[in-house]
Amino acid sequence: MKTIHIYLFGLGNVGSTFIDQILESQSYFKNHHQLVLKIVGLANSRRVYTISDGIGRNWLExxxxxxxxxxxxxxxxFAQYYDVPRIAVDATASAALSLFYPELLQHGFHIATANKIANTLSQDFYDQLRVLLKKNELQxxxxxxxxxxxxxxxxxxxxVHSGEQIYQVNxxxxxxxxxxxNRxxxxxxPFSTxxxxxxxxxxxxxxxxxxLSGNDVARKLLxxxxxxxxxxxxxxxxxxxxVPENLNASDINHFINNIEQLDTYFEELKNQLNPNEVWxxxxxxxxxxxTLKVSLQIVDADSPAGQLQGSDGFFEIYSQSYATHPLIIKGAGAGKEVTARGLLGDVVQIAKTAHQVALIPS
Ligand SMILES: NC(=O)c1ccc[n+]([C@@H]2O[C@H](COP(=O)([O-])OP(=O)(O)OC[C@H]3O[C@@H](n4cnc5c(N)ncnc54)[C@H](OP(=O)(O)O)[C@@H]3O)[C@@H](O)[C@H]2O)c1
Structure with missing residues (x-):
């Protein structure tokens, strides 16, 4: 049986669901992967908590x-006293925490993240992370x-690693x-509702x-x-x-309190649609x-993108082998349950191959 220490940053939608999913699947991980996944550290932006036995169901209290x-x-x-593999899990949207990844790697933490920022800062930072990962043999x-x-x-x-040339992802x-x-x-x-x-x-x-600014999709493309x-x-x-400029510059509370300002513009957009078209x-x-492009477009309601329901994401990959019939991936593309489960999948992958950590001599 291999024990893994998990240090979780972010206790919001994704972070708290991630905790629930780990706690309810403990016996599955033991029986199927010979893994004991212990969440030994919790942090939000203001507070931090550590416990060597791992948190239980009363973690919030x-x-x-x-x-x-x-x-x-x-x-x-805390981690310096334990020679078990350690994984930092980032369930925040924090830029400050992303800038902290090099330090986490230098302290022997593997990283699993739902936060896109570290991968979308400068190319130099992106490359620096990969150098550190290699040097410290971390994932x-x-x-x-x-x-x-x-x-x-x-x-x-x-x-890419099988030598395939990818042409487009739309x-x-x-x-x-x-x-x-969709709604x-x-x-x-009204759009604001x-x-x-x-x-x-x-x-x-x-x-x-x-x-709404398109930044989140832009990060994904990058x-x-x-x-x-x-x-x-x-x-x-x-x-x-x-997002119009006057609502972009203000703080989030001002934006939420004035969100109805978006409604007229979006009503006009809706009026541009012909029957059987959707935005x-x-x-x-x-x-x-x-080239990377993020835009709002009119499509036929019966096209693949037009037929999407709920929070579905839809990806078409065109490549050498999928030149005329793209590889299509479609399904729930947002939501705390699917995101937390994806993050947990990453953690299990890391945990299965992670090695013991050498203790730093005191
Ligand atoms: N929700 C989804 O469907 C979805 C899908 C894909 C990816 N994601 C990604 O998942 C991440 C989390 O999303 P969410 O919906 O769970 O957000 P959320 O509910 O707002 O939770 C964010 C959490 O991060 C904490 N936090 C902020 N800065 C921190 C810092 N420097 N150190 C430690 N904790 C910090 C916040 O603490 P405070 O309360 O103290 O501010 C809060 O607990 C985001 O990067 C998002 O892009 C979400």
């Missing part, structure tokens, strides 16, 4: 009662960066925007402007482009934003031409 003010090195100090998994729990990153990775990259525009095209509801519902159900990013081997920067992406938010990655 205990965290509220016994956590202490967050210090950046709290997990290192970094980020399947949920694109398509939540759908196997997109892995598919691109496997195609589709509805955002389950949140999929949900918003918007079908229902007689639908966005607020998406936020309430945990489909959008913590700040929905990250989705993650895939780099996974396919392109060296690109954020400024190389053509992004059509759906879809699309991402287009052309690897031959090295």
């Amino acid at each position: 205990v965290f509220k009662k016994d956590s202490r003010t967050r210090e950046n090195d709290a997990f290192y100090k 970094f998994k980020y399947e949920t960066n694109v398509g939540a729990g759908l196997p997109i990153v892995k598919t691109i990775h496997d195609l 589709g509805v990259f955002s389950g949140s925007l999929g949900y918003i525009f 918007f095209s079908q229902e007689d509801q 639908i966005v607020l519902d998406a936020l309430k159900y945990g489909y959008t990013e913590p700040d929905p402007r990250e989705d 993650v895939l482009a780099r996974e396919a081997g392109l060296q690109l920067e954020w400024n190389d992406i053509a992004i059509e934003t759906l 879809r938010h699309l991402g287009q990655l052309n690897l031959k031409e090295k």
